[in-house]
Amino acid sequence: MTSVGLENYLIVGAILFALGAVGFLARRNLIIMVLSAEMMLQGAALSFVAFSRYHGNLRGQVFTLFMVAVAACEAAVALALILMLYRARKSLDVSLWQELREPDQEPVVDEEPAPAPPPPERWPTLTPAGPEPPQPREETSHV
């Protein structure tokens, strides 16, 4: 018989938190960065609820409820900011905003080359409508 204890939930919460941190640090898309931050919140919330169960009171659940409310606020403001940034640069790439860095920092230069754009999509073509163009008739044998 295997049973589940507090530490199992804490481990899952820690993994979600760390993966969210990796995503926030590594990804360039602004939206995915915000999603990663939300995932870190999820990991913390899981730990809170597990501790709530462990101590047999509802404090952790109440705290998680407030976290949900704050996460909703955060998402609203973050999306408004992202829309504003997108309007200014026409891209969601966060590295286009390097002038926000500290004045004594060097700009980050990409070592990796930009990936090749995908080949243009090829749609299936319909046969053109209209009368059939004249084609040279070949001699066929009717033997």
Add this chain to the structure above:
Amino acid sequence: MNPHHLFAQAEPPASPADGPTLGRFFAEFWPVLVPVALGLAAVYLLLPRARRFPPLWAGMLAALGVWAVGWWLIGFLIGLVEAILFYVFVCVFLARAQHRLPTWPIPVVGLIVLFASWWQTHWGILAAEPADLGNLLWLLGLDIALLGAVLFYLLAYFMVFQAERFPSLWGALLAAQAVILAGGWLVRFEYACPEAVLFYAFAGLAVLSAGLMVTHSDPVHAALAFAMVVLSTCGLFLLLGAPFLTAATVIVYAGAIVVTFLFVIMLAQQLGYSSADQRSREPFLASLAGFVLLAAVLCVLHRTYDDQSHRATAAQLRELLDRTRKAKDAKTIPDLRAAIGEGREFFQDFLLLIQDKTKMPAETEDARAKLELELDEAERPWRTPDKHWSKPQEKVVAVTTPLKAVYAEGTRIYTRLTTPGRLEPGDKLPASPFAVSPQRAGKPPEPGKLPAENVAGLGRALFTDYLLPVEIAGFLLLVATVGAIAIAARAREGLR
């Protein structure tokens, strides 16, 4: 004094091996460090970049990490669990790979895993256990499962991976069917309680979706994977007896936030392609930071829950409890004397151990107080000389009756001591019917306690203890609404 043993400073375990510090650190923490390193290496390989690594390598690393976790965590279940996990890995992960991959590592790794699990179950942990009928059946079933897995590998090698494309939906369906079957099988034959099966299913889904979200280059897929993470976490909330939070999180996160994110993604990226998604910022440093963070947290958890300092106490208590068990079953005074000795040493030892607050878990205070009373009850007739009793049998009864209560309470403390972090449902907080621990499995669930009382308790707490925070949260929501409108509105641009 720390209020809770969970946060108490653990004594560093005395290690017999006097090696260098790094070596001792690794010897203590390898079950944590190895899977974490492998998992984050997999994430590193999978992060989007201009020239992608073949996902096969990352899959191998992840499978190895899972295998290490299984070896350390699950012990004798290792064979079946490894077979299933490798099956899942083969089904989902390689089916996603759309370019041609070298196929030789698949049977090689599969056979290595199988051989390791076979060795483990026949000569490893399981072989040391007494061979009763259930064990033999288990071995038989395991062999059949392993045989099936071998056949599957061969089939996969010869048929599936030669194909150009294999829809990943089918792989996912097969994998889900395997997991459900295995879960039902484990519950049916009582190798695991339903809570454990559901926990591992939800936790695995959450971690897998989290990895997918971080590494997927398409933001729409990433947002959907995030929704999956939220839903799995909600399943875990249910297991933890938090139904209201489950509903609230599903509505707010999966219902509102993810949909809004998807909306913005479609608004902003109508072309569906941006070079920002195909490259990462410093993938190696980010993975390294994640490794340090996760390894630090998990090492602390490992040291807390695999704590050596409690084992000595537990062994001492076990020895005393064994003597108590013999004493409570005693029928004559010589039997009693054989069990607990002549004088008061037994009672004094017991009291000393129980009253040592540095060794006992803090939350067993009630049980310990009761145990002290009962010990006193048993000691008083034991100290009375034999000639004061009209019949020796009366003395035996007077001593053994409180000793039975001592044994029950002591066993409870012992269980608590040997399994820290145990989520036994408290009397005050009713848990979900799925969260029945094996100790409670036979008893009927308490009717009518869920979900009404839990939600009612939450509401009561919110409107009594936390009224001011609720008001502040409402104010925060208002401010966020105003702020979002103010930021997103196009100021002084006129109508367009």
